[in-house]
Amino acid sequence: MEVSNFGLFVVPHLRHIARRSCSLKFTVYRITYHVDNPSPEPHVRVPQVPKALPSLEREKHLRSSKTTPIKKDPIISNDSNHRQSIKVSITNVLEGSISDVSHFTCRDPFQTEFGVEMIGIKIGWKEWGDPNGPVILLCPSFSMGCHARSTANEPTPGWWEGMVGDDLALDTKKYRIICPDILGAPFTTTNATSINPETQRNWGPDFPIITPVDQVRVHKRLLEHLGIKKIKAVVGASLGGMQALTFAAEFPDSVEKVIALCTTAQSSPTTIAFRYVQKLAIRSDPNFNGGRYSPDGPPLHGLAVARALGTICYRSRAEFDERFQWSPLHVNQKDVSYDVESYLNAQASKFNRQYDANCYLTLSRCADLQDLARGHDSYEEGVGRIQAEALLMGFTHDALIPSTELKRVQNVLHSRGVRAEYVESDSLLGHDAFLKEWKWMTDHIRSFL
The missing domain is CATH 3.40.50.1820 (Alpha/Beta hydrolase fold, catalytic domain)
Known part of the structure; x- marks a missing residue:
């Protein structure tokens, strides 16, 4: 699979944000999404977990939750009629913007x-x-x-x-x-x-x-x-x-x-190898531009792939095999989707809203x-x-x-x-x-x- 096709990790959640025309503020960035043609309801549903549950009970709840299928997103289609114009404006709000810091x-x-x-x-x-x-x-x-x-x-x-x-x-x-x-x-x-x-x-x-x-x-x-x-x-x-x-x-x-x-x-060399593939995904994103990417077009796809791979390393095979369905959630003549793919997509989308690609590369090499x-x-x-x-x-x-x-x-x-x-x-x-x-x-x- 080519890196350029990995936009699937991040786009559905971005469409969801854009459709609701919401302006999001996070610890580091103010991120605003503008979409010319609002899309239908997104196809990915992240399981909702009751906040009152202790951490272990929350994990059990997640394992028993269902996720809806991921479908192909028109934003990565070659058909220009289905393309949307997503503009991501990132404003650094570091100085004095966070309470209690x-x-x-x-x-x-x-x-x-x-x-x-x-x-x-x-x-x-x-x-x-x-x-x-x-x-x-x-x-x-x-x-x-x-x-x-x-x-x-x-x-x-x-x-x-x-x-x-x-x-x-x-x-x-x-x-x-x-x-x-x-x-x-x-x-x-x-x-x-x-x-x-x-x-x-x-x-x-x-x-x-x-x-x-x-x-x-x-x-x-x-x-x-x-x-x-x-x-x-x-x-x-x-x-x-x-x-x-x-x-x-x-x-x-x-x-x-x-x-x-x-x-x-x-x-260790093995851990460095994991992180190398993550860095490669970011640098291979066409928007990366040697790290001099535009605030209007950061390398979100590459960053999403890096985070998805990281998520696989952060959890265990035993947990994934127990937590997620083994059979496809959705099958047709053109597409197949799995429960675990929905999870990775949601994790990548969440991460993309609060992280910077150059910072990711800096800390990844730091850990190496x-x-x-x-x-x-x-x-x-x-x-x-x-x-x-x-x-x-x-x-x-x-x-x-x-x-x-x-x-x-x-x-x-x-x-x-x-x-x-x-x-x-x-x-x-x-x-x-x-x-x-x-x-x-x-x-x-x-x-x-």
């Missing part, structure tokens, strides 16, 4: 691990809990921002809503929880959509290659700005877990404990470059810089980062006399279990802290 601009130049000097780096972060309590630094993953927990001013549930709060794993009655947006992500910290102070233009594809080392050095600048010399713990999952391990290795005297979930100290051994004689020496007590949490069905990679970290730390506890869940949710398995994670994290 604090901002800080670094006065001193920042040099990346590979030697690029950046000036005027801006950092956005949120915090919860006791302002005088021990500090826990929470590092977001690839697609998550600093909104880990809802607040009175911003009631939308955060990505770790079940973990941050009063009497929860990261107890806001005891601790001060600080969650910064990460360098390179399309949110409130400097990224490819931000203005480069030296050129007064968006960084775009000129944004430098960064690594988790760069991200945690930016976190450290934030902590110094806040007058925090030492933290109780650094916590993160996936790319956030890479930051957690890296922070503990880079600043061993500044952290007491590290909690890392579904992550690695050194990205996770390597605590870089600049050191061996893997053992690089990981052995960690002196903090470690809680390492893996998932048996993780297809993206096998749990064996955290076991390897544990073995190195044990060999150097560092307390390192490893626990593993057999959740069918795979890599994404860190966003769902609240009780299992809480039981271990609360006792560890």
Whole structure:
């Protein structure tokens, strides 16, 4: 299948948005869709899940839900009579647009691990809990921002809503929880959509290659700005877990404990291969234009394919085979559609409304470059810089980062006399279990802290 045919992942949901003539505001972008000829009701229905259900019950509900068939969309037809004019206007709304986000601009130049000097780096972060309590630094993953927990001013549930709060794993009655947006992500910290102070233009594809080392050095600048010399713990999952391990290795005297979930100290060739195909999909989109795409025509199709592939890696074969129907939902002489295709299409469409392609490429390469051994004689020496007590949490069905990679970290730390506890869940949710398995994670994290 050719990349140019993958528009099917994103278009049905875009038509739905356009038909209702709605103007959407998100954490990073204001996205408005204009369609010349409104289309009929879309053919994809995303299962509705009662909000009151606990996470595991929500998963069971999703597995029992039905999705309607996907049909061919006229927007990718060769017949010009069926083409619609979709105009996507993206306005960057980074500065001061999100409630409860604090901002800080670094006065001193920042040099990346590979030697690029950046000036005027801006950092956005949120915090919860006791302002005088021990500090826990929470590092977001690839697609998550600093909104880990809802607040009175911003009631939308955060990505770790079940973990941050009063009497929860990261107890806001005891601790001060600080969650910064990460360098390179399309949110409130400097990224490819931000203005480069030296050129007064968006960084775009000129944004430098960064690594988790760069991200945690930016976190450290934030902590110094806040007058925090030492933290109780650094916590993160996936790319956030890479930051957690890296922070503990880079600043061993500044952290007491590290909690890392579904992550690695050194990205493997197989995981890099998964991400390479995602990057290839984005770069192969005709609208990508070497990263200098128009705000009116970003590479949405390529980004949708990348997200769909990522979703397959984030969940497990066991979950997909149990959750989705095995027989086609719709068959005729020209088309066949499956339940799982509807799900991937919905996930890709949802992601496309809040992410930027250049930022995706930046963070994908950043994750590839996770390597605590870089600049050191061996893997053992690089990981052995960690002196903090470690809680390492893996998932048996993780297809993206096998749990064996955290076991390897544990073995190195044990060999150097560092307390390192490893626990593993057999959740069918795979890599994404860190966003769902609240009780299992809480039981271990609360006792560890």
